[in-house]
Amino acid sequence: xxxxxxVLSRLQFAFVVAFHxxxxxxxxxxxxxxxxxxxxxxVTRRPVYLRISNFWIKIFAVSFGxxxxxxxxxxFQFGTNWSRYSDMAADVVxxxxxxxxxxxxxxxxxxxxILLFGRKLVPxxxxxxxxxxxxxxxxxxxxxxxxVNSWMQTPxxxxxxxxxxxxxxxxxxxxxxxxxxxxxxxxxxVYLTTAFTVIGTAAFYLxxxxxxxxxxxxxxxxxxxxxxxxxxxxxxxxLHGLSTLHHQPVKLAAMEGIWDTGTRxxxxxxxxxxxxxxxxxxxxxxxxxxxxxxxxxVDGRVVGLRDFPxxxxxxVGVVFYAFRVMLAMWGIMLLLTVWGWWLAFRHxxxxxxxxxxxxxxAIPVGYIAVTFGWITTEAxxxxxxxxxxxxxxxxxxxxxxxxxxxxxxxxxxxxxFFVFGAGVYYLVKLVRAGPLAAPAHEPxxxxxxxxxxxxxxxx
Amino acid sequence: xTIDLVPxxxxxxxxxxxxxxxxxxxDLGVGILFxxxxxxxxxxxxxxxxxxxxxxNETWLILGGIGLFAAFPLAFAIIIxxxxxxxxxxxxxxxxxxxxxxxxxxxxxxxxxxxxxxxWGSLIATFAQxxxxxxxxxxxxxxxxxxxxxxxxxxxxxxLMVGVGLVFGYVLLGATWxxxxxxxxxxxxxxxxxxxxxxxxxxxIAVVSLWTPMLEPKIAARWFTWPNIAFLxxxxxxxxxxxxxxxxxxxxxxxxxxxxxxxxxxxxxYAGLAISIWPNIVPHTISLWDAASxxxxxxxxxxxxxxxxPIIVMxxxxxxxxxxxxxxxxxxxx
Numbered sequence: 001x002x003x004x005x006x007v008l009s010r011l012q013f014a015f016v017v018a019f020h021x022x023x024x025x026x027x028x029x030x031x032x033x034x035x036x037x038x039x040x041x042x043v044t045r046r047p048v049y050l051r052i053s054n055f056w057i058k059i060f061a062v063s064f065g066x067x068x069x070x071x072x073x074x075x076f077q078f079g080t081n082w083s084r085y086s087d088m089a090a091d092v093v094x095x096x097x098x099x100x101x102x103x104x105x106x107x108x109x110x111x112x113x114i115l116l117f118g119r120k121l122v123p124x125x126x127x128x129x130x131x132x133x134x135x136x137x138x139x140x141x142x143x144x145x146x147x148v149n150s151w152m153q154t155p156x157x158x159x160x161x162x163x164x165x166x167x168x169x170x171x172x173x174x175x176x177x178x179x180x181x182x183x184x185x186x187x188x189x190v191y192l193t194t195a196f197t198v199i200g201t202a203a204f205y206l207x208x209x210x211x212x213x214x215x216x217x218x219x220x221x222x223x224x225x226x227x228x229x230x231x232x233x234x235x236x237x238x239l240h241g242l243s244t245l246h247h248q249p250v251k252l253a254a255m256e257g258i259w260d261t262g263t264r265x266x267x268x269x270x271x272x273x274x275x276x277x278x279x280x281x282x283x284x285x286x287x288x289x290x291x292x293x294x295x296x297x298v299d300g301r302v303v304g305l306r307d308f309p310x311x312x313x314x315x316v317g318v319v320f321y322a323f324r325v326m327l328a329m330w331g332i333m334l335l336l337t338v339w340g341w342w343l344a345f346r347h348x349x350x351x352x353x354x355x356x357x358x359x360x361x362a363i364p365v366g367y368i369a370v371t372f373g374w375i376t377t378e379a380x381x382x383x384x385x386x387x388x389x390x391x392x393x394x395x396x397x398x399x400x401x402x403x404x405x406x407x408x409x410x411x412x413x414x415x416x417f418f419v420f421g422a423g424v425y426y427l428v429k430l431v432r433a434g435p436l437a438a439p440a441h442e443p444x445x446x447x448x449x450x451x452x453x454x455x456x457x458x459x
Numbered sequence: 460x461t462i463d464l465v466p467x468x469x470x471x472x473x474x475x476x477x478x479x480x481x482x483x484x485x486d487l488g489v490g491i492l493f494x495x496x497x498x499x500x501x502x503x504x505x506x507x508x509x510x511x512x513x514x515x516n517e518t519w520l521i522l523g524g525i526g527l528f529a530a531f532p533l534a535f536a537i538i539i540x541x542x543x544x545x546x547x548x549x550x551x552x553x554x555x556x557x558x559x560x561x562x563x564x565x566x567x568x569x570x571x572x573x574x575x576x577x578x579w580g581s582l583i584a585t586f587a588q589x590x591x592x593x594x595x596x597x598x599x600x601x602x603x604x605x606x607x608x609x610x611x612x613x614x615x616x617x618x619l620m621v622g623v624g625l626v627f628g629y630v631l632l633g634a635t636w637x638x639x640x641x642x643x644x645x646x647x648x649x650x651x652x653x654x655x656x657x658x659x660x661x662x663x664i665a666v667v668s669l670w671t672p673m674l675e676p677k678i679a680a681r682w683f684t685w686p687n688i689a690f691l692x693x694x695x696x697x698x699x700x701x702x703x704x705x706x707x708x709x710x711x712x713x714x715x716x717x718x719x720x721x722x723x724x725x726x727x728x729y730a731g732l733a734i735s736i737w738p739n740i741v742p743h744t745i746s747l748w749d750a751a752s753x754x755x756x757x758x759x760x761x762x763x764x765x766x767x768x769p770i771i772v773m774x775x776x777x778x779x780x781x782x783x784x785x786x787x788x789x790x791x792x793x
Binding site: 061062065066068069070072073075076078079080081083084086087090091092094095097098099100101102103105106107109110111112113114116117118121122133166167168170397398399400404408411412415419422423426429430 | 510511512514515517518520521522524525526528529532533535536537538539540542543544546547550551553554555557558560561562565566604605606607610752753755756759760763764767768771774775778781782
């Protein structure tokens with residue numbers, strides 16, 4: 001595979017979108033968590049909720065800002081490197097993205113200033129309302145962008161003229177076959193990512209004997225959410241997989257590492273797929289299990305990769321391994337959740353150093369899971385950019401040279417590593433500082449703290 | 460009977476882009492003025508004046524870009540790749556500007572780094588936007604449905620000149636914004652900077668007005684033939700009147716008048732641009748109608764837009780209202 005403009009453009013898009021998605025993976029759940037905390041404080045008046053909320057609001061300020069600036073890059077990527085895709089598919093996908101802008105981005109941005117810094121300037125219910133609007137904005141955003149992505153995966157409601165896509169039925173475009181499953185699966189995934197970040201942070205404090213009340217509350221809340229979402233995610237992932245089996249069978253075959261069509265397909269736990277030889281080496285599998293969960297019949301027939309023309313297959317190794325990494329992360333989340341309940345029953349939840357250390361180190365699990373989940377589904381969609389209708393190779397901007405894209409990719413990489421590296425550094429600083437015992441400086445009414453993010457003190 | 464949605468979308472898109480230019484214009488302008496501020500307290504105040512609202516302001520850029528993509532996709536598919544490097548540079552500049560707000564507050568020894576990030580990010584993003592504008596007015600080489608020119612066409616005298624002009628323009632917006640939001644010594648300083656910026660802006664308006672017709676015969680014909688001269692004369696005349704009003708306000712004690720007058724100058728410039736390139740959205744060969752998306756797409760988006768835009772304006776207005784008035788020094792927050 002030579003490094004031409006096409007491959008480099010794909011690399012570039014993958015790079016900027018993967019980096020970007022790490023931020024909303026955290027901030028979508030965090031926005032909801034803050035809204036919940038603000039609501040709980042409004043209703044119960046318990047100070048601990050306020051302290052926890054103020055802490056996470058500071059974290060949110062930094063993370064959300066990074067999410068915004070990396071997000072602005074995305075729509076322009078479609079134009080700069082994928083102009084043919086833009087020309088072909090705009091009539092269907094661009095209005096959907098525009099709705100994301102109108103319903104989500106403005107809503108988040110409009111109420112963000114109030115949330116971050118308007119607590120003393122507006123009544124408590126209005127501040128809670130702002131938190132709620134930001135949270136809802138992030139969910140609207142998830143909705144619309146996944147509508148776009150899902151349509152690219154399982155296109156429907158359209159017609160084609162001269163290779164260009166035109167919408168025929170907007171309801172069919174939006175409620176395309178994979179959207180409901182992808183949406184539920186992704187929302188659960190981002191909430192879990194936030195949950196384990198909160199849990200891990202709580203564990204960080206508990207290990208050091210700091211902020212006992214806050215961290216116990218956070219741990220209980222996070223573990224409670226995980227208890228619901230971890231098992232639910234298994235079901236949602238399964239439903240999503242079944243939908244993929246039906247609509248994108250070649251992707252499913254790659255995920256499962258199934259080369260030969262047949263019955264009693266094994267669940268492949270580990271293997272080294274070889275695309276040239278069209279087989280797996282060192283395969284360890286449980287016979288019949290894949291047929292069972294894919295077709296609900298051990299004797300069920302599943303189509304293998306060999307039944308698809310080579311030029312229509314995704315990169316099998318990438319999809320196969322990425323899928324397993326995502327599953328492994330879920331396994332870790334399950335283990336930690338079950339262990340947590342076990343300890344809770346023995347009243348040792350907050351006092352078991354090994355468990356707390358595990359939770360602390362488990363902060364990245366959600367981020368790894370979502371990244372590899374996205375790799376699975378996006379690499380699995382290849383060689384199509386609109387599955388079954390437009391190939392990625394036909395979508396790249398014409399006349400783009402490898403030199404052009406190398407330059408832009410290098411610049412993005414340099415800037416992103418520097419800026420987001422700094423961001424992580426400051427986030428860690430904030431976590432080390434922890435929730436404040438009391439607000440360091442109560443602003444008087446005529447003092448207008450106009451910088452939303454200076455709620456984060458430089459101490 | 461079907462309504463032609465193209466003129467409606469032209470208006471909406473023009474409005475969205477104009478909103479972006481005005482709103483992000485002033486906060487980018489504040490960023491460009493940043494290192495020239497009298498002292499650190501002033502710099503903090505300057506940042507405080509834009510920090511609660513910069514995110515919402517920048518969101519209009521997304522609306523402009525995606526709006527172009529949705530309503531006039533052929534234009535998007537030509538203009539954006541044609542502007543490959545200026546857009547790349549603009550996005551990187553916006554990243555440095557955006558994170559500077561937050562990182563600067565968290566930093567102690569490295570605060571200087573984020574001051575620079577705020578300034579250079581704002582300056583570079585502005586210059587890059589000006590280059591995109593200049594290339595746009597200059598026009599694009601098109602073949603069929605694709606951009607057929609070189610990715611370095613932007614590196615030419617006219618686009619680079621417009622880049623510099625836009626820097627002066629945004630500085631004018633930023634300075635007049637500071638005149639309305641600050642007081643005392645900082646406000647006096649802002650007035651001085653606004654006057655300098657106004658000189659620059661007027662020179663560039665003159666240069667652009669004379670140079671643009673030379674780029675393309677159609678434009679010269681539109682402005683300089685009779686009876687067009689009579690109908691279009693109000694635009695340059697209005698420019699002169701508003702410039703005079705702005706000049707006068709800067710030397711008086713008027714505050715918000717300066718900011719509105721600066722916006723007025725942008726409005727006349729924008730009108731002049733529209734008159735020059737009409738009816739093309741890809742200067743100078745592809746018209747709005749050629750570039751438009753299908754009626755189903757335009758209609759689908761229009762319904763929601765007509766409902767959502769007023770709501771957006773309302774809650775954005777509320778946010779500005781909450782953070783109204785002069786910025787005060789808050790030592791607890793710096």
